[in-house]
Amino acid sequence: MELSNRFPPQLSKxxxxxNLKTQTVDDAIRxxxxxxxxxxxxxxxxxxxxxxHCKKHGQEELATEVNNVIASLQNLAKYxxxxxxxxxxxxxxxxQAEVIARGKRKxxxxxxxERLKTAxxxxxxxxxxxxxxxxxxxxxxxxxxxxxxxxxxxxTKKFKYKDLQKAKVIADSEIPSSQQGKVQFxxxxxxxxxxxxxxxxxxxxxxxxxxxLELEKLLEAKEDGETIFDTExxxxxxxxxxxxxxxxYFFSAKK
Numbered sequence: 001m002e003l004s005n006r007f008p009p010q011l012s013k014x015x016x017x018x019n020l021k022t023q024t025v026d027d028a029i030r031x032x033x034x035x036x037x038x039x040x041x042x043x044x045x046x047x048x049x050x051x052x053h054c055k056k057h058g059q060e061e062l063a064t065e066v067n068n069v070i071a072s073l074q075n076l077a078k079y080x081x082x083x084x085x086x087x088x089x090x091x092x093x094x095x096q097a098e099v100i101a102r103g104k105r106k107x108x109x110x111x112x113x114e115r116l117k118t119a120x121x122x123x124x125x126x127x128x129x130x131x132x133x134x135x136x137x138x139x140x141x142x143x144x145x146x147x148x149x150x151x152x153x154x155x156t157k158k159f160k161y162k163d164l165q166k167a168k169v170i171a172d173s174e175i176p177s178s179q180q181g182k183v184q185f186x187x188x189x190x191x192x193x194x195x196x197x198x199x200x201x202x203x204x205x206x207x208x209x210x211x212x213l214e215l216e217k218l219l220e221a222k223e224d225g226e227t228i229f230d231t232e233x234x235x236x237x238x239x240x241x242x243x244x245x246x247x248x249y250f251f252s253a254k255k
Contacts, residue, residue: 024072042087156188168241174234
């Protein structure tokens with residue numbers, strides 16, 4: 001349902017007269033641009049000649065526009081907004097002032113356009129520079145990954161359930177509290193970014209929890225602001241402290 005304003009702003013008589021003068025100036029300039037080349041001793045004479053010319057050549061719509069300007073000038077004269085002396089020649093000064101003002105506005109707009117063009121060019125240059133820096137950084141990281149992969153050696157370490165709890169790696173699990181003390185995890189770093197994890201309960205060969213942990217997914221969870229990472233194998237890990245744990249035991253040169 002389209003809404004309409006039932007209470008439009010009310011203009012005073014003086015404001016309506018001023019608006020009529022502004023509109024008449026705009027209409028007069030637009031018509032003089034459409035029908036150039038007419039001259040006369042007074043402004044009124046010029047517009048009367050325009051109207052007769054339009055009627056003679058069947059340009060009725062344009063003739064009406066010219067006549068509307070003449071009628072508006074007569075109303076403005078009645079309101080003492082313009083002087084009818086000398087065929088409304090004083091109105092030419094208003095038109096001249098508006099044309100000059102438009103020229104200045106156009107000049108300012110052109111200057112602003114040039115300023116914006118320069119600003120956009122600078123931004124494009126900065127973007128190109130940053131894109132190259134990012135590209136260089138990505139290439140640098142890739143070279144580090146390749147070098148690290150070439151020098152990588154598989155590591156295997158064992159940890160008790162309670163050790164991982166104490167290190168705030170394990171957040172929650174499906175393993176009963178009565179059995180947690182018997183659980184031991186074997187963590188094998190099979191590549192730079194992947195770990196194979198096997199959990200077993202001592203004295204209970206039939207129980208095992210085996211899953212893979214990818215460093216990239218753990219880092220994505222951290223970037224997304226997640227605090228818990230679900231392995232979907234009945235074990236939930238604390239994101240931040242698990243990253244610290246892996247760095248300490250698998251990536252640190254001291255270990």
